[in-house]
Amino acid sequence: MINTLYLPELREMLVEKDQDSLQEFCTALHPARTAEFMEGLTPEEVWAVLQYADLSVRTEIFSFFELPFQVDIIEAHSPAEVAELVADMSADDRVDLLADIEDDFSDQILALLPTEERRDVLRLSEHAEGTAGAIMTTEMARLPEELTVREALDEISRQAEELETIYYLYVVDENDNLHGVVSTRQLITALVKPELRLKDIMETEIIHVSDSDDQEDVLRKMADYDLIAIPVVDEELRLVGIITHDDILDVVVEEAAEDAYRSAAVEPLEETYMQTPLLILSWKRGVWLIVLFLGAIFTAFALKHYDAELDNYKWLVLFIPLVISTGGNTGNQSATLVITALNKEEVSVDQWVHVLQRELVMGLVLGGGLAVLGFLTALFIAPDIISACIIPITILLVVISGTLIGSTLPLIFEKIGLDPALMSNPFVAGIIDFLGIVIYMTVALLLLGKAPVEETSQLLHLPLIQTFSVG
Amino acid sequence: MINTLYLPELREMLVEKDQDSLQEFCTALHPARTAEFMEGLTPEEVWAVLQYADLSVRTEIFSFFELPFQVDIIEAHSPAEVAELVADMSADDRVDLLADIEDDFSDQILALLPTEERRDVLRLSEHAEGTAGAIMTTEMARLPEELTVREALDEISRQAEELETIYYLYVVDENDNLHGVVSTRQLITALVKPELRLKDIMETEIIHVSDSDDQEDVLRKMADYDLIAIPVVDEELRLVGIITHDDILDVVVEEAAEDAYRSAAVEPLEETYMQTPLLILSWKRGVWLIVLFLGAIFTAFALKHYDAELDNYKWLVLFIPLVISTGGNTGNQSATLVITALNKEEVSVDQWVHVLQRELVMGLVLGGGLAVLGFLTALFIAPDIISACIIPITILLVVISGTLIGSTLPLIFEKIGLDPALMSNPFVAGIIDFLGIVIYMTVALLLLGKAPVEETSQLLHLPLIQTFSVG
Numbered sequence: 001m002i003n004t005l006y007l008p009e010l011r012e013m014l015v016e017k018d019q020d021s022l023q024e025f026c027t028a029l030h031p032a033r034t035a036e037f038m039e040g041l042t043p044e045e046v047w048a049v050l051q052y053a054d055l056s057v058r059t060e061i062f063s064f065f066e067l068p069f070q071v072d073i074i075e076a077h078s079p080a081e082v083a084e085l086v087a088d089m090s091a092d093d094r095v096d097l098l099a100d101i102e103d104d105f106s107d108q109i110l111a112l113l114p115t116e117e118r119r120d121v122l123r124l125s126e127h128a129e130g131t132a133g134a135i136m137t138t139e140m141a142r143l144p145e146e147l148t149v150r151e152a153l154d155e156i157s158r159q160a161e162e163l164e165t166i167y168y169l170y171v172v173d174e175n176d177n178l179h180g181v182v183s184t185r186q187l188i189t190a191l192v193k194p195e196l197r198l199k200d201i202m203e204t205e206i207i208h209v210s211d212s213d214d215q216e217d218v219l220r221k222m223a224d225y226d227l228i229a230i231p232v233v234d235e236e237l238r239l240v241g242i243i244t245h246d247d248i249l250d251v252v253v254e255e256a257a258e259d260a261y262r263s264a265a266v267e268p269l270e271e272t273y274m275q276t277p278l279l280i281l282s283w284k285r286g287v288w289l290i291v292l293f294l295g296a297i298f299t300a301f302a303l304k305h306y307d308a309e310l311d312n313y314k315w316l317v318l319f320i321p322l323v324i325s326t327g328g329n330t331g332n333q334s335a336t337l338v339i340t341a342l343n344k345e346e347v348s349v350d351q352w353v354h355v356l357q358r359e360l361v362m363g364l365v366l367g368g369g370l371a372v373l374g375f376l377t378a379l380f381i382a383p384d385i386i387s388a389c390i391i392p393i394t395i396l397l398v399v400i401s402g403t404l405i406g407s408t409l410p411l412i413f414e415k416i417g418l419d420p421a422l423m424s425n426p427f428v429a430g431i432i433d434f435l436g437i438v439i440y441m442t443v444a445l446l447l448l449g450k451a452p453v454e455e456t457s458q459l460l461h462l463p464l465i466q467t468f469s470v471g
Numbered sequence: 472m473i474n475t476l477y478l479p480e481l482r483e484m485l486v487e488k489d490q491d492s493l494q495e496f497c498t499a500l501h502p503a504r505t506a507e508f509m510e511g512l513t514p515e516e517v518w519a520v521l522q523y524a525d526l527s528v529r530t531e532i533f534s535f536f537e538l539p540f541q542v543d544i545i546e547a548h549s550p551a552e553v554a555e556l557v558a559d560m561s562a563d564d565r566v567d568l569l570a571d572i573e574d575d576f577s578d579q580i581l582a583l584l585p586t587e588e589r590r591d592v593l594r595l596s597e598h599a600e601g602t603a604g605a606i607m608t609t610e611m612a613r614l615p616e617e618l619t620v621r622e623a624l625d626e627i628s629r630q631a632e633e634l635e636t637i638y639y640l641y642v643v644d645e646n647d648n649l650h651g652v653v654s655t656r657q658l659i660t661a662l663v664k665p666e667l668r669l670k671d672i673m674e675t676e677i678i679h680v681s682d683s684d685d686q687e688d689v690l691r692k693m694a695d696y697d698l699i700a701i702p703v704v705d706e707e708l709r710l711v712g713i714i715t716h717d718d719i720l721d722v723v724v725e726e727a728a729e730d731a732y733r734s735a736a737v738e739p740l741e742e743t744y745m746q747t748p749l750l751i752l753s754w755k756r757g758v759w760l761i762v763l764f765l766g767a768i769f770t771a772f773a774l775k776h777y778d779a780e781l782d783n784y785k786w787l788v789l790f791i792p793l794v795i796s797t798g799g800n801t802g803n804q805s806a807t808l809v810i811t812a813l814n815k816e817e818v819s820v821d822q823w824v825h826v827l828q829r830e831l832v833m834g835l836v837l838g839g840g841l842a843v844l845g846f847l848t849a850l851f852i853a854p855d856i857i858s859a860c861i862i863p864i865t866i867l868l869v870v871i872s873g874t875l876i877g878s879t880l881p882l883i884f885e886k887i888g889l890d891p892a893l894m895s896n897p898f899v900a901g902i903i904d905f906l907g908i909v910i911y912m913t914v915a916l917l918l919l920g921k922a923p924v925e926e927t928s929q930l931l932h933l934p935l936i937q938t939f940s941v942g
Contacts, residue, residue: 373765
């Protein structure tokens with residue numbers, strides 16, 4: 001959301017080169033807010049305003065812009081102009097920015113970065129998207145275990161400017177192998193005995209992740225252990241980075257959006273809804289709509305298979321949407337409940353028997369209730385009581401199928417290592433649409449008998465139509 | 472998930488009263504893991520194990536149990552036995568626990584708590600669920616502004632044990648009005664000049680929330696400003712609590728699950744899927760199924776309205792599921808995209824014109840593509856080319872309705888202050904089912920003309936049936 005309130009004032013200050021006001025603007029507010037106020041400016045104007053701030057403030061404000069806007073600002077200037085700011089960014093933000101800038105341009109910026117920052121970028125960009133390595137940063141406090149509490153405090157007070165978080169200190173040996181963790185809290189509590197060394201107070205049972213771990217596993221660990229930051233180690237167990245609470249909050253929001261998209265059969269977006277080009281959005285929606293459409297064609301052919309029955313008992317047609325939507329809705333509920341429970345680790349695949357038992361009971365209860373409603377409705381439309389019974393029996397069976405299929409499919413997907421969210425509505429609904437038609441027509445056949453051959457059909461036709469138009 | 476691996480060993484240690492091993496068990500691991508290992512024990516066994524740990528470790532392990540298990544453990548013992556542990560819990564966890572314990576029992580525990588803790592519980596439990604006040608804790612560092620950096624550090628080092636977070640210090644006056652915030656990071660950086668006072672280094676532009684603010688607003692602010700903790704003030708702007716990063720992570724996970732439930736027409740669960748009693752689960756699912764079912768009855772009556780047309784052109788029946796599922800799927804996609812964008816604040820209600828423009832274009836593109844597929848399918852089933860054209864025209868119109876309705880309804884809900892997630896699938900799908908039938912039949916009427924009266928219908932019947940069974 002763009003806050004346009006102060007844009008005219010800002011522009012006027014720029015025209016007048018009003019140094020005092022612009023410096024005041026850059027520093028008076030929290031950098032996140034300053035960034036928000038500038039979102040309506042052009043990349044050139046933003047850059048002009050930022051020149052009135054110190055490098056560290058400038059970088060901070062810049063880091064709070066959305067990534068696409070950061071890219072616009074950088075690409076509107078020469079590599080030489082922006083290199084200083086890029087070098088000052090935190091390692092994880094920098095690597096995200098450079099990944100989104102055109103290759104030629106980012107190579108030129110990279111060449112202008114100090115050696116250490118350049119190596120950082122190359123190391124971080126090796127990691128696959130969605131892994132711990134891709135979201136970690138390399139700016140953490142590494143200290144030797146022989147340091148005293150007082151020395152450690154002095155050391156991080158010197159380094160504080162460059163570190164992403166100073167709330168945990170990582171105790172490493174000369175090979176960067178992680179031996180312990182000390183929280184700033186422990187350090188401050190230990191100040192009463194300043195002769196203590198880090199090795200005396202460090203935790204040696206270290207909660208960590210591997211750089212190739214999925215970001216969802218990182219999230220789970222940080223949430224389970226209430227951590228502000230978690231250390232990341234490589235294959236040789238060397239400390240290579242940390243992931244902090246704000247990065248993980250972004251991951252949660254991203255994963256939740258991803259699940260929401262999947263539940264609506266949209267391929268997850270990489271950018272915001274408004275920023276995604278319509279052509280890409282069409283593809284991300286269209287690809288699944290086509291799959292679902294092809295599935296729905298099966299339902300059409302299933303119905304075609306029963307044309308003789310539908311012709312004879314045409315009031316059955318009226319309940320088609322009701323039968324399939326009830327099945328779809330119940331299946332969707334079960335799928336969502338199981339997917340959410342799997343996501344929150346409340347349920348594991350091993351508990352499938354228990355899950356299916358619960359869903360069977362739910363199917364009986366919900367199906368039974370809806371069957372009563374369906375029977376009452378059918379009494380208004382069906383020609384006789386026997387025929388009306390088709391509706392409640394069908395609804396009961398369809399609802400039970402819905403709960404069982406809706407809960408089984410995500411469990412199977414989880415078991416075979418696929419994202420269970422893929423099996424959310426509307427795929428479950430598509431499968432139950434088809435099954436619903438088959439159940440419906442089979443019940444009708446069993447209760448009303450096989451449809452007579454075509455000649456007889458003509459004879460039976462008249463009275464039924466009459467009942468129909470009267471009912 | 473219950474880890475049953477060490478349960479036999481644990482039980483054996485309990486029987487043998489093996490003090491060394493049990494003390495080792497309580498302290499060797501991170502308390503979150505220790506809690507996990509004990510989840511398979513009975514409340515009595517857990518309590519017996521916990522007696523081998525110091526009070527602070529005992530409380531920490533206990534705090535990592537799921538709330539319902541905490542309740543079981545507490546209710547299995549007398550108020551006098553558990554009061555010490557409850558008094559030692561963090562203020563926010565304690566109030567959640569007491570709220571879930573039977574009233575009589577929790578009153579007895581409350582009476583046994585020290586005055587300050589008792590007042591805390593009463594103050595915290597005043598706040599409505601879902602507000603900042605309900606998730607905040609009262610254990611934060613409040614310091615006067617005249618303190619020097621060194622004095623402040625000594626002070627929090629003394630208090631550290633009792634505080635929920637020491638990463639921000641809140642500078643208040645004698646009335647508890649919040650004047651500034653100092654991060655431990657700033658404090659540690661300022662150590663090089665220990666004569667500085669808090670008032671010299673504190674931030675006076677304070678990002679805060681009010682105790683009546685919705686927890687979603689808290690989440691947004693903490694995410695926007697990358698905060699580890701946010702101060703909560705009351706109406707008179709007095710500091711009454713803080714909300715920390717781990718509490719807010721719980722809120723995100725909870726809100727995401729709530730949106731997922733809503734998107735599947737399930738009333739949000741208060742407990743886990745497995746712990747929710749089947750009767751409550753039936754109600755949370757059944758209530759919406761009934762609403763949707765009653766909606767689907769409208770679709771049945773809409774179809775009934777067109778019985779003459781369906782009777783004459785009975786191949787139209789075959790495409791009913793396809794038409795309504797395509798409309799529902801498209802509407803569901805649009806609704807989910809808009810709801811997610813609203814949740815992430817990527818879109819505001821003011822941008823509705825822009826959103827509808829985008830969705831109109833999407834409707835034309837997606838509807839056009841699916842119309843081609845639909846036309847190809849219809850060629851196999853419809854009796855002639857003109858009739859076959861009904862399907863693509865209907866699909867195009869239904870898909871456009873889907874994108875427009877799916878995107879408009881969440882915007883309207885947001886505008887009138889309701890949760891837009893309520894307007895997610897399957898409600899959008901239900902509305903579009905009904906509309907889809909009306910569009911379908913209207914297009915058919917316009918292309919094929921009004922259905923002849925019944926006598927004529929009989930004459931027309933035979934050849935159509937033949938085409939039908941041949942096609």
